[in-house]
Amino acid sequence: MPVALLALAIGGFGIGLTEFVIMGLLPEVSTDFGVSETTAGYLISGYALSVAIGAVGLTLLLTRVPRKAALLGLMVLFILGNLISAVSPDYATMMVGRIVAALCHGAFFGIGSVVAAQLVAPHRKASAIAFMFGGLTLANVLGVPLGTLLGQAAGWRSTFWAITVIGIIAFVGIALLVPAHTGRSEETTPAVRSELAAFRSPQVWLSIAITVLGYGGMFGGFTYIAFTLTEVSGFSAGAVPLLLVLFGVGLFFGNIFGGRAADRDLVRTLGVLLVALTVVLAVFALVATSQVLTVVALVLMGAVGFGTVPALQMRVMGYADRAPTLASGANIAAFNVGNALGAWIGGLALAAGLGYTSPLWAGAAVTAVGVLVLLVAVRAPGGERRTSVPVPA
Numbered sequence: 001m002p003v004a005l006l007a008l009a010i011g012g013f014g015i016g017l018t019e020f021v022i023m024g025l026l027p028e029v030s031t032d033f034g035v036s037e038t039t040a041g042y043l044i045s046g047y048a049l050s051v052a053i054g055a056v057g058l059t060l061l062l063t064r065v066p067r068k069a070a071l072l073g074l075m076v077l078f079i080l081g082n083l084i085s086a087v088s089p090d091y092a093t094m095m096v097g098r099i100v101a102a103l104c105h106g107a108f109f110g111i112g113s114v115v116a117a118q119l120v121a122p123h124r125k126a127s128a129i130a131f132m133f134g135g136l137t138l139a140n141v142l143g144v145p146l147g148t149l150l151g152q153a154a155g156w157r158s159t160f161w162a163i164t165v166i167g168i169i170a171f172v173g174i175a176l177l178v179p180a181h182t183g184r185s186e187e188t189t190p191a192v193r194s195e196l197a198a199f200r201s202p203q204v205w206l207s208i209a210i211t212v213l214g215y216g217g218m219f220g221g222f223t224y225i226a227f228t229l230t231e232v233s234g235f236s237a238g239a240v241p242l243l244l245v246l247f248g249v250g251l252f253f254g255n256i257f258g259g260r261a262a263d264r265d266l267v268r269t270l271g272v273l274l275v276a277l278t279v280v281l282a283v284f285a286l287v288a289t290s291q292v293l294t295v296v297a298l299v300l301m302g303a304v305g306f307g308t309v310p311a312l313q314m315r316v317m318g319y320a321d322r323a324p325t326l327a328s329g330a331n332i333a334a335f336n337v338g339n340a341l342g343a344w345i346g347g348l349a350l351a352a353g354l355g356y357t358s359p360l361w362a363g364a365a366v367t368a369v370g371v372l373v374l375l376v377a378v379r380a381p382g383g384e385r386r387t388s389v390p391v392p393a
Contacts, residue, residue, distance in 0.1 A: 002119045005128060007173030008112045009135035011075060014166035015108060016139030017147055018082060018101050019047060021159055024148030024241075028156040033091040046095055047102040048340065052333040055106020059329030060196075062107065067115050067325075068178050072171060074104040074111070079167040086160035097160075106336070109133070110329025113313050115178065123263055130259025130310040137255050137306060141248035145241060196326065204327050206377035207316035208334045210370050214274050214312065216338030216345075217367030218305035221281050221360040222247075223343040224350060225298070231356045233294040243298060250302025258307030262314055267378065270311040274371045277304045281364035285357040309335075342366060 022029070022043055030040035062070040081101025088094040109132075116132045117125040151159040199205070221228075229235045229243055261269040284297035313331055320327035345366060346359030354361075 002128075004119055004174075004177040004179065005116055005131045007170060007177045008071075008116055008132040009138075010166065010173055011071070011078075011108060011112070011170035012132050012135030013139045013143060014135075014163055014170055015078065015101075015105050016136035017143040017166070018078070018163055019051075019105065020140060020144045021147035021151070021163075022047070022098075024144060025151045025156040025159060028151060029094070032156065033094065035091050039091070043095060043098050047098045047105075048336050050099045050102035051105040052336045054103035055110055055329045055333035055336070056326070058103055058107040059110050059326050062111065063325060066180070067111055068174065068180055070111050071108065071115065071174050071178065074108045075167055075171040075174060077101070077104040078108070079164055079171065082160050082164045082167060086157050086164060106332040107329055109136075109332045111325055113317065113328045113332075114325050117314075117317065119179075126262035126266065126310040126314045127256075127259040129313050130255050130262075133255055133306075133309055133313075134252065137248065137251040141245060141252050144248075145245060148241075199327070199330075201319050202380060203319040203377060204316055206373060206380065207312070207319055208331055209373050210270075210274075210377065211312045211316070211331050211334040212338040212341060213366055213370030213373060214277070214308055214338070215305070215335050216340075216342035217281065217363040217365075217370060218277060218301060218342065219339045220342030220346040220363030220366055221284065221301065222305075222363075223339075224346050224356070224359040227350075227356045228288055228360065229294065229298075232288040233291050234289075235291065235294075243295065246295060247298050247302040250299040250304075251306040254303030254305065254307035255309060257303070259310040261307075262311040266311050266314055266318075270308060270315065271371070271374060273304055273308045273311070274367060274374060277301070277308065278364050278367045278371060280304050281360050281367060285360035285364070288357050288360070 026040045026043075029043065030036065033040070058074070062073070065073070078101055081097050081099070081104070084097030084100060085094055086097075088097055112132055113129050116128040120128040147159045147162065150162060151157075225244075225247075226237075226240050229240055230237055235243065258269065258273060261273075280297060280300045284294070284301060287293035287297060312335075313328065316327050316331040342363060345362045349358035349362040350356070352358070
């Protein structure tokens with residue numbers, strides 16, 4: 001893999017750390033600012049909403065900017081947001097920092113996916129995208145536990161200072177390693193009208209719907225997984241962080257496998273993984289009373305769930321004709337919409353009194369609908385009868 005992909009992966013690592021590490025630091029943040037746990041939790045939901053806005057809005061604004069310059073600008077935004085968080089004197093300023101950092105999230109992964117795919121040979125595009133997203137998965141496996149420990153030992157602000165430094169390293173790496181031209185000359189960079197024209201394709205919308213449903217199903221089960229692990233499986237609360245690390249290990253290796261498999265056969269890979277995720281979620285709900293089987297199911301849920309990501313991103317880029325950047329960013333927004341949808345449906349199941357395994361069943365149902373949408377997409381006009389979807393250079 002080109003060394004430039006490492007710079008993109010470092011950026012993905014920092015962005016993933018920014019998104020998820022706050023979960024382990026909420027007690028310290030709420031105490032420091034004198035706000036309730038619920039109010040502190042808005043730092044998470046505010047970030048997620050800003051990701052969805054930035055994924056489309058900033059990507060659209062940057063369509064005429066050379067992609068390397070766009071990535072560098074987004075990293076500046078990321079560094080600024082985390083710097084604001086690190087020095088914030090009050091809760092409102094902290095929220096501003098979270099929003100500023102989040103705005104770059106979707107656009108970075110959207111534009112970065114296109115750049116990553118254009119850095120390699122056609123038969124390795126999904127693997128290149130998976131490599132970049134590997135930074136995000138590594139943030140879950142190593143970054144979040146270490147960032148939480150740092151914040152607990154040296155104050156939560158120290159974690160955001162560390163993330164700021166990671167952003168600077170990513171900025172330097174992109175500046176030095178990513179080619180100035182990534183498959184297009186500046187003169188042929190698509191205009192806003194061309195990027196928007198990609199959404200005339202029903203297959204782009206179907207791809208986005210598959211992302212929302214497929215990824216949303218996994219997060220429907222994952223959002224409330226701590227309750228499942230403690231109330232059904234009988235694990236202690238202290239064991240949950242370690243179990244989540246195992247889940248992160250599944251994410252990491254699933255992402256690598258999914259990228260390689262999608263390079264060989266995108267359609268089959270996506271179909272098999274979505275069906276497998278539906279089955280894993282349902283089986284997890286059935287075996288959750290067994291601690292051994294719960295651990296196995298948790299790792300498989302991470303592996304199969306995140307294994308779909310390269311294929312989901314490749315599919316929407318492939319059907320965005322010759323202007324894949326905005327569609328790629330919109331698909332990143334779709335991942336976050338899926339997160340919110342899955343969490344909402346899982347919460348409804350819990351509120352209905354269906355038990356602590358009900359979010360897993362709800363997630364399985366949502367993913368099953370995603371499988372049906374994929375079948376419709378394959379058979380719809382313009383649906384693929386081939387084994388891969390080319391990403392335009």
